Amino acid sequence: MRVIKLKTNHITNPLGFDLGQPSISFVTIETDAKKQEAAQVIVALDKEFNEVVFDSGKSEDIDSLGFQLPIQLKQRTCYYWKVTVWTDNGEVATSDVNWFETAKMSEPWTSKWITPKLDSSVHPVLTKEFNVDKKIKSARAYVCGLGLYEININKAKAGDEYLAPNFNAYNKWLQYQTYDITDSLKQGENIIDVSLANGMYKGRFGLSRTENLYGDKFALLCEVVIDFEDGTSTIVSSDETWKARKSQVLASGIYDGEILDSTLAEQAIYEVEEIEIGYEKLKARLSLPVKIKERLNVVEVITTPAGETVLDLGQNMVGWIEFKTKAPKGTEITLQYGEILQDGNFYRDNLQSAKCEFKYIANGEESVVRPHFTYYGFRYVKVSGWHGEVKQEDFTGCVLYSDMELTGHIETSNPLVNRLFLNALWGQKGNFLDVPTDCPQRDERLGWTGDAQVFSGTASFNMDTFAFFNKYVYDIACEQEVLGGKVPNIVPVAGTGDGCSSGWSDVATIIPWTVYVQYGDKRILEQQFDSMKSWVDFIRKQDENSGSRRLWVTGFQLGDWLALDGENPNSFAGGTETAFIASAYYYYSSMIVSKSAKVLNREELFKEYETLANEIREAIRAEYFTSTGRLALKNQTAYILALYMDLVPEGKKARVVADMQERFKADKNHLKTGFIGTPYLCKSLSESGCNDLAYTLLLNKDYPSWLYAVTMGATTIWERWNSVLPDGKISGTDMNSLNHYSYGSIVEWMYRYMAGINPVEDKPGFRHIRLTPMPDYRLKYAKATYNSAVGLYESGWRISEEGNLSFKFVIPFNASASLILPNAKLENVKVNGKSLKETELNASQSGDNVTVELVSGVYDFYYVPQVAYVKYYSTQWSYEELVKNEETKKALVETLPILLEEHMIGKVGDKSPRELSYMPFFPVSSVVLDELDKKLGTIKVSVD
Known part of the structure; x- marks a missing residue:
């Protein structure tokens, strides 16, 4: 047994971060045990644990997902910690030693903000020579440079990070970084060089593409603290004794690039002067490097x-x-x-x-x-x-x-789907560069909130995003402070204005809740609750000012951005009524605030926002649904939001699902959704009994579809469904990015429904999951792995040539799962070579499915499905198109319905055999498959 992945505030060995009251987490692996019985956390000031500052003792109250250390942190101090775990089978293991080191905290700065006496367009290097005459024990540099900086010690780069101090709302707070420069210094003469550049702070940036958004002068704050082995220390502080020279970097900008002239030797020396920036906005880093x-x-x-x-x-x-x-x-x-x-x-x-x-x-x-x-x-x-x-x-x-850990992976029998997964992952890599940006290449690269929230679920399966999003939502709260709770569409604002919109501004509630459910650490809810609540309160104020209808019908809305169903070809907002989208999110965010209040034991606020959410839902139902359950809006996104956000009136879901199916049939089983509808599209279909349609949308290869871009050679996700046309020509130069991850949100469906790995809200952090794999006959196999906060999950399925199903699941230590095996009979299911009924597992028949409760372990299931998984036939053609050909018409109208009537197993709703003949999925017995192949093969030939 081993205890691994020790993290403080979800960061491995954090140096100089703002830790607050630190929380530690860990994962136990390589054991046959099922549960953690107890654990012990010890924290000390030395690696040998002679100076212990906290010892929990053997305790049953230590949660591996997050245990808050009850210690008072000291400034500029390194803490060492380790964990011992006891299990239910008697095993005991102690982790390796990990550490975290505090920054300056409340310690006053001896350093001054300085700027070179040079034209503000000239990139400078600020420098200081100093002597070290004792043996060094440790040395740290605490640095903030504006706009961007790199620090060299004795001509070598300090640290392995780039583009510091990163990107945040510089007018609200300034991050400083901590560098361990112990091995960079030497006894004798030393020199510090800090190169400064424009970055987002003073370079050309933002939607206005203007300069000096946050400041018009370069600035540096640098404090080097050197501790000697004799117990003494010295500080080298930035002040007027530093000097400046012109950099070899002649020009730089986020959008335009860089000019570097290496022929320039060290040139004339210039003076520096103090600049008034102050210290009140300084904060130890939150940004990952x-x-x-x-x-x-x-x-x-x-x-x-x-x-x-x-x-x-x-x-x-x-x-x-x-x-x-x-x-x-x-x-x-x-x-x-x-x-x-x-x-x-x-x-x-x-x-x-x-x-x-x-x-x-x-x-x-x-x-x-x-x-x-x-x-x-x-x-x-x-x-x-x-x-x-x-x-x-x-x-x-x-x-x-x-610097985020990769945590998830998906593989299927379809190489195009595999490439789609990689495209979404590469889109995340490219756009998760300190801020979740919309695109990383053109003259934008901004923190659009809508892109971040719709992708946050996928992002948190692919990578450990806790610390990354923790910093981003902190920035959101900072921007809200002066806006009365309003959340801008772009964070940091960067001179782009403070406009807000449903779906975008709801990032304030959705990301904290997503992160809490994913990682099980309620600290992010504690940090963000006021931000979450103030956003909903802002909408409520708009609602009350417009008549207290419990609908959001005021202001500009971005709508279902870039959807394909809009009547106005010049509009980007799509065809779904924006007031419906806004009101749906009003409900959704209100319910999240209610649930968050419950987690935080704020009972009155829980009830208040639950009541508000219920009032909004009833208002939506009264406004948009008839008494028979007909939704007034006929767009794909309207149906999807109604189902996903639980807006459908009680008892009317079947009607809405049926109407949605008709909508897709009219759209020839192709998506028309934009940024709002797409993230929930396949989720809603799979949850509504339309899993076959979800797979159809996934596997479509012609425009518009996810795989269209893959067939066109895309290696990232496009901004538009047709960013590149079939002839290889780019579809336009106005707002057309080839690395724009929003539509990559389909990957969350792949984890949750294709593979079936679903977190459970009341047991967050994947301590317990709902394991609901949903196979489809158009894939031979699919499998996913996810290194969750509690450990490694695996879920995979395979359909044999005979149509039989096999599954493999791995449930990590100290976790459990409620498994739903689809299309199964209990007496036919085998697990690990034995009949399921003969094992001690808690299993039961639930309609056409089998439910099994699993604890930590490895499981191989096998059974013959109740209904055969037949081959996939052309869903690209509607019935009306097929019957234009007389030979095809004869096969469909005469032959196929008869075969289906004779050999169909069960019913699919109220569909007739003729209707079933052009649906993408036929539940038929295996004896008719060969005949279907012949008949539908003829049809395919005649159509093509």
Whole structure:
């Protein structure tokens, strides 16, 4: 048995973070035990645990998902901790030692904010020389540089993160970072160099693409604390004794790139002066460091028809190219970044005004070169001015994103679906660079809240996002403080205005709740509850000002953004009534606030917001539903939201589901949803007995569909369903990103429904799950793994050539699952080679399914399904289209219905055999499959 994944505030060995009252978590693996009986947490000031500051003793109250340490933290102190776990079978294991180190906390700064006496357009390096005359025990640098900075100690980069101090609402708070520079210093002369650049703080940024959004001067605050082995210490503080010089970085910007002139030797020395920024906005970091998480090789060097030299990385990625060169002094090498080729040539018009370039002027020495203060979204790189032959091995793609652990993976028998999963994952990597951005390449790269909230479920399966989202929602709360609870559509605002919209601004409630359910740590609800409540209160005020109808009918709404069902081709809002969407989210967020209040034991607020939510739901029902259950709106998104958000009147769900099926039939079983409808689309279908239709939408390959982009060679998720046309031409340059993760939210459905790994709200953190895999005959197998907060889950299924089902499940230690085996009879089910009925597992028949309660362990289930999983026939053609051909019509109208009437097993609603003949799923006995193959094979030939 081992105890692993020790984290403090969901971060491994955090250095210099704002920890608050720290919470520790851990995972136990490699044991046959089922439950944790007790645990012990010990915290000390030394690795040997001689100076213990907390010892829980053997306790039954320590939750591995989050145990808050009852200690008073000291400033600039490293704490070491370990965990011992006792299990129900008598095993005992103690973890390795982990640590966390506090920042300055409330300690006053001795340093001053300084700025160079240079023109504000000149990129500076601020520098300080100092002497160390004793043996060093430890050394830390506490740094905030505006806009972006890199710190070098004795000519070597300190730390392995980039683009510090990251991106937040700089007008509200400023993060400082802590660096362990113990091994970088030496006895004798030392030098600190801090390079500063524009970044989002003072560079061209935001929807206005203007400069100086947060400030117009470079600034640095740096405090180096050196502790010596003799017990003394010294501080090197930024002040007027520091000096400045011009940087080799001549220009930099997030949108436009960077110019680096390495021929510039260390130049004239300039004075620095104090700048009034103050200390009240300073806060120890919340942002995870942005690191080079992966390195990609160039897969091909292309010479285009236009004679350009272009590198193909094979993957749309975010970061930069690092290259080796020994070009003659003065050689100017230019790299231009783009996402797609057009007619075989380099192309980047869809990046709008962003230049996305890197210019390097060589000094004649052999060098490894990279940008310092920008990043790019790209697959292709045009190389100009290169000296000699352009070789693949001289270039490396450095993939940047926030330092998050990968936790989930999905694989199926369909390579296109597998690529779709990877596309969503790469979209997350590219856009989770400190802020969840909409896109990483063009002149935008902003924290659009709607994109973040619709993808948050997928994101939290793919990666451990607790700390990442914790920082983002903190920024949301900061922006709300001066807006009366209103949540801007973009956070940080970055000069974009404070407009709000349903679906976007509901990020304030949805992400904290998603993170709580995913990780089981209510600290995020404690931190964000006032923010969550104030957002709902803001909507309620709009409601009351418009007559207290318990509907949200005022203000501008973004609607079902980029949906395909709008009547106005110039509108991006889609065809679903925006007041319905807004009111649905009004209910949804109110209910989340109610549930959060219950978790936090705020009983009065729980009842207040539950009552509010119920009033909103009843108002929606009165406004949008008839007495017979007919929904007044006929859009896919309207049906989907009504079902997903539980807005359908009692007893009327069957009517709404039937009407929704007719809607999809009219749309030829293709989606027409936008940013709002798409995340809930397949979830609602699978929960409503339309799992076959959910798979149809997943597996469609023609436009509009998820796999259309995959068939067109996409390696990330597109902003639009048709960002690229079938002829390979980009569909337009106005708002057209090829790395825009919102529609990648389908991956959450793949985890939750295809594989069946569903968290349970009242047992959060995956302590208990609802395990509901939903196979479909169009895939031979599907499997998912998820390294949850409680441990590793696995869920996979396979359909044999004979149509039989097998499943494999892994339930981690100290967890349990309620399994629903679909289309099964209890007496036919085997588990781990034995009849299920002969085991001690709690199992029962529930209609057409078998329910089994599982505890920690590995399980292999096998059975013959009650209804055969037949092959997939053409759902791309409606009945009306098929019968245009006389031969086809004869086969369908005469032959197939007769076969179905003779061999059908059970009923599918009230569908007649003729209606079933053009549905995507037929529940038939295996004896008729061969005949169906023949008949439908003839149909396919005649249609194609």
